[in-house]
Amino acid sequence: MPELRKDPVIGRWVIIAVERSRRPKGFKAPSHKDTEEDCPFCEGKEDQTPHEIFAIRKEGSTPDKPGWDTRVVPSKRPFLRVEGSINRHGRGLYDVMSGIGAHEVIIETPKHIGNIADLEETQIAKTVTCWIDRFVDLGRDERFKYVLVFKNYGVAAGAGHVKHSRSQLIATPVTPKRVKEELIGSKKYYEYHERCVFCDLVHQEIESKDRIVLDFDGFIAVTAFASRFPFEVWILPKEHNCDFSSMGVEKRLYLGKVLKKVLTKLKVALDDPAYNIVLHTAPFRRKKAKTGYWTTIEDDYHWHIEIIPRLGSTAGFEWGTGFYICPITPEDAAQYLREVEE
Template sequence: MPELRRDLISHRWIITGTQSEEEFFSSLNPKPKEAGVECFFCEGNETKTLPEIYSIRKFDTRPNTPGWQVRVVPSKSAAFKIEGDVGKVGRGIYDMMNNIGAHELIIESPKHIKNICELPPEQILLVLKVYQTRLRDLNNDERLKYALIFKNQRPQSPFRYGHTHSQLAAIPLTPKAIKDELISAKNYFSYKERCLFCDIIRQEQKDGKRIVEENTDYISFVPFAAKFPFELLIMPKIHNADFKQESETSMKNLAQILKISLSKIARTLNDPPLTYILHTIPYLRPKQDYWKTIYNDFHWHIEIYPKTVENATGFELGSGCHIEPLLPETCAKLLSEK
């Protein structure tokens, strides 16, 4: 029986359980065959990207040469430019500003590996450390207010899109989706004096039906009101608002649970395209007191969205209510078995 479930974070209503397992899996599209195309991200092709911004590499190697483990380069199709001023202006009732910001590609392996879950945990840990390094460095740019790390993984694609990499976009504003999440967490804390995300973790541990993986420091689970089939959330079990503050010791466990969670998705859904997003706190400027309880009320997390359904329907676009064909408990059970 389909259900309506309310997402405590976004306050959206989700319609879930509209298909059986058989109906859902029969609707998945087969993967197209890959064409043989040169990859600019592979080791040895360093001169075919823009000059690197940062890298983890052997100490006796020079930038933009082989010998790296993780490499960060500017995006050639960047939507933002790093040079210039924000230049906020008004045009009648409309607000405008310059497209100032950073758009970086984080190449996660020198080898042509398509899925980050195929990397060893030690390599994934290096990727996570690069995330922290770039977030810290961009925090020094007073023009920027938020940095979003995300991955659009398309294992079936040729060329660079088939080489595992993440992206970082740092911009001079806090995006509405992030701000809505921050406000939701702030309001919950104001009312209950507890972190919303910590309460969700406790409830998931109590229910136990949607947990996919758990270790000493992190938990991976299908949200109670998941918007999409096999959607996952990964959260630190010890409260922390700022991903930049995670210790290297705990991030070893983050690398493990990220690898396991993505491997379960790959095995269950035949290595589908997916997106994952890292939500952490904004750069707290210029109004330091605007989010004065943020270190108490927010909780950084990773959202994972496998691409298993077509684009949103007219109903979803018009109402803002997502239709999730499988129950979250069904998705969690299938992932846990892999």
């Protein structure tokens, strides 16, 4: 019988439709075509991107020239632009503001490698360092309230046809609705229980072990209890922390190891599927902010990474109701991933 499950953070319901369940091999996605000759992200083609904002480089190398390990550049087709003021105003009953923000591309390797799972752990840690540097720098701009890091891999996930490992970062003048739902849910849970909901989630998952994919060096990877999508995996630090950008150098390497292990398992299990990665962390909090919710965010919120393989499509029922239908139990998905040899 199908089962409805409620997400403990934001209260969203999903349907685990076990009658529609497929074997893990039934989720494997078609392969992607590559166009290496047209790739603007490879080392030696720095003149094909905008000027770099930040890079981890070999000693003695020059900006916008070869010699880099990871490199951050503005998007050529930004969703939001840095220049200008917010100019928030009303247009009748509608709220409007200028499209102010930042849109950057993090090029994760100088080599033409498509999947971050195929990079060395130390190289993934350098990508994490780039994310953190950009969080800190963009946080100095008081126009911005939030920074979202995300990654699209594969055409089905919106990555386009150039298969070079990269992630993106967008700074926004408002807190995104999806993040705000998590913030509100976390606050309500904390007000009632005086504990972080994500910390309780971590403790329960470690105790039950049913959905654990990996427990390694201060991080756990779990299939979400109320999974929206098949093989949806969350990575959380076991130690409470609301700010991703406060992570120390050693933990960045540990996170690089965990990301590589989880993404390699997904690659092997599902035959290199398309996927999205999103990083949810606390919004910027500044001294002049009003008292209220922000006084508890350090205690009630917990940063985490969500990995979503793109193995199906969202149809009318999902759009019309807000429900998601997942055709495999998170417990079965976790067991399958645990058994995968990396």
